[in-house]
Amino acid sequence: MFSRLRQFLGAALPAPTAAIPAGQRVYAVGDIHGRADLFEALIAAIEADDAARRPAATTVILLGDLIDRGPDSAGVLRRARDWQQRRPVRILMGNHEEMFLAALRKPSVMGPFLRFGGRETLLSYPIDPAAYSRAGIEEVIELAQAAIPQADIDFVSGFEDQVMIGDYHFVHAGVRPGIALGDQKIGDLRWIREPFLDHADDFGAVVVHGHTITDRPDFRTNRIGIDTGAYSSGRLTALGLEGTTRWLLTAEASDGAVRVRTED
Template identity: 35%
Template sequence: MIYAIGDIHGQIDQLENALRLIEIDGGADAHIVFLGDYTDRGPDSRAVVERLMNGVAEGRNWTVLRGNHDRMFCRYLADGTEHDAQIKSGKGWFDPALGGAETLRSYGVEVAGTDTLPSAQAAVPPEHLAFLESRPLWFETDDLIFVHAGIRPNIAMEDQIEDDLIWIRVGFLDHEGPFEKLIVHGHTALDTPTHLGNRVDLDGGAGYGRPLVPAVFDGTICFTLTDQGRVPLLPSA
């Protein structure tokens, strides 16, 4: 069995609930893959990052992947970069749609023009950035490939590029054929986790106030976890 949690986006209470449901189902030593996007939009990115850091430091069987929002956070703190070339609309990290200001607010920093970057660099612990920057981009089992956004079809995993693994939509979401393995991803928010046949999207929109719903995989058979137990997550028609 392997468990997975989609995009958290600063929702620490939702994360704690998801971890509770997983522990009820699989015990304290359950292997959990976190699919990235721990920061932005929600109210407590700092607490989410600390929770994941502490779990890894304690030796929990956790695989913590990196998402595009985590990279934007790190890039801003490194040199003030607010824009990513993958965002075709030109919106910056502080745009309300992306939620960077909420991340800094969780560290006690308000966005205030040119004063923001030095204040943020002083407030955000370097170990938080080091943790996010060191996260792997994908994880693979015999049956599954876990990744934040998706993959470029018909390209070996070792040849995939970072921008695709954390940003891709076009060319992946519309790919109707089989992949080498079932892809488990987040990044593209839906109303609820959804099985699309060749992929499972676990971003149920926690960044927009919807529940964070964990999943468990037995081979390629998928269930979501609720207070009432497992619910089969079947391929949609």
């Protein structure tokens, strides 16, 4: 009804503003990629930010790609699991977690996994780098299976595909335009770039996603991208949402120290 009214009135009426239901608060965190240092600082900052605001039912959503590329994926998974034991933390499966799980079962996936940052993930577990360098693919799988606790594999296997809260839809990579949010293919949710990124029309909710790196959080009318390339830029971004309000918390490494910036 509102959209028909808007069509009728044309540009005279402002676009409706996406909202989180009253009494709730959400923090969405972009691709962490093994940066346990940034993640730890951001956890502390989100806890402090949440405590400083009025009491709310708060949900944290990690948008996926917790692992690979950066130096301490094992540490990121440990911190994510600890945090989930203390408050509601929902975690999405990114394309890197998908490859991680597949690589442990299929030798044909292990090679590409290692080239896209999986090597760093394996070496964040107690695997001897010299033994790793000498190993062929089958032996790498054996080393990985011996070093990675089953609890970590079970934890990652339980990551979710998408989360809907109020007028926001949280996914790792994006959605395919023209398909209802409830009917999306998992491959698109985890891997898509175009035609999602350049699509200008409404998706049915504001899509909050990671996966595609931008220098600064990418605020569009129909989507918000918050992958600021933590593993190479040293910046890990969280988006806070409450009612129609949005704010950013950014953990930033410089000169060996991590500081967190908050922007409205």
